[in-house]
Amino acid sequence: MxxxxxxxxxxxxxxxxxxxxxxxxxxxxxxxxxxxxxxxxxxxxxxxxxxxxxxxxxxxxxxxxxxxxxxxxxxxxxxxxxxxxxxxxxxxxxxxxxxxxxxxxxxxxxxxxxxxxxxxxxxxxxxxxxxxxPVRQRYRYHADDAPKELFSQKEVAVLRLMAGGYSNREIAGSLFLAEGTVKNYVSTILDKLDTRDRTRAVLKAITLRII
Structure with a gap:
């Protein structure tokens, strides 16, 4: 900067x-x-x-x-x-x-x-x-809001860094992964949570007690 x-x-x-x-x-x-x-x-x-x-x-x-x-x-x-x-x-x-x-x-x-x-x-x-x-308590989810599949430990780690505002490159550096691998993880996470963007994915992950 x-x-x-x-x-x-x-x-x-x-x-x-x-x-x-x-x-x-x-x-x-x-x-x-x-x-x-x-x-x-x-x-x-x-x-x-x-x-x-x-x-x-x-x-x-x-x-x-x-x-x-x-x-x-x-x-x-x-x-x-x-x-x-x-x-x-x-x-x-x-x-x-x-x-x-x-x-x-x-x-x-x-x-x-x-x-x-x-x-x-x-x-x-x-x-x-x-x-x-408190977010989870107020925004309890219904059965049809549940993720399509369970999350791996690596996907949870990526989600937590997404919640912190880290870019794919920064997540890759933090988790010792290739940036392309992180991009694939993010795509999988969005698909499992049935969301189109990172913001909604993080909010839904909090609500669903994934992170």
Whole structure:
């Protein structure tokens, strides 16, 4: 990646924004602008484009998810990383359905936040930063949702790395496999879960207790 990552920082609490700004600037990240609400983000983003939106998920008025839905509705595909103090089952799925690329708890380590920013700007997604048990409890599956076949240990390992937002090349390096082999694993996983994309595959795998 060349140059400092350029982001928009969105949070209704000034002290939180100040803390995040100081932390991110220490890590070489450029804060192009700050917004204290979803409405402010919608107003500022067209004039000040960024590589990534880092936003609180819960705010008075228009919250982060509603703001992202409005952005996507007007054709703005700027990636979004949501931050929250809440580990709630519906937030991960709502954020993903709205078009978010990542979801991170605010108590994450600074290096995890920087890594998340770099990964999302590079085109990856981060889908499993919260506990998966509440997701499973709320979204119990029916018999006809079950996978077509059982998963091998290697397929589960690939799925877990997919949930972390890793690319096929990165998964290959991590598991000491050829990239083509990983591509075949991913295709098999999508087929077994009867899904067309990686995001839905990971969410369904969480729900079905595969990962």
């Amino acid at each position: 060349t140059g400092a990552p350029r982001i928009a920082l969105v949070d209704d609490q000034a002290l939180i924004r100040a803390g995040l700004r100081a932390l991110l600037q220490q890590q070489g990240i450029e804060i192009v602008f700050e917004a204290d609400s979803g409405e402010a983000l919608l107003a500022q983003l067209p004039q000040q484009p960024v590589q990534l939106i880092v936003s609180d998920i819960r705010m008075p008025g228009m919250d982060g998810i509603q703001a992202l839905q409005a952005l996507r509705a007007r054709g703005d595909a700027t990636p979004c990383l949501f931050l929250t103090t809440f580990d709630e089952s519906d937030l991960l799925l709502r954020a993903t359905e709205a078009g978010a690329q990542g979801f991170l708890l605010k108590d994450a380590a600074p290096e995890d936040l920087r890594d998340a920013i770099d990964r999302i700007i590079a085109g990856h997604t981060l889908l499993q930063p919260v506990s998966t048990e």
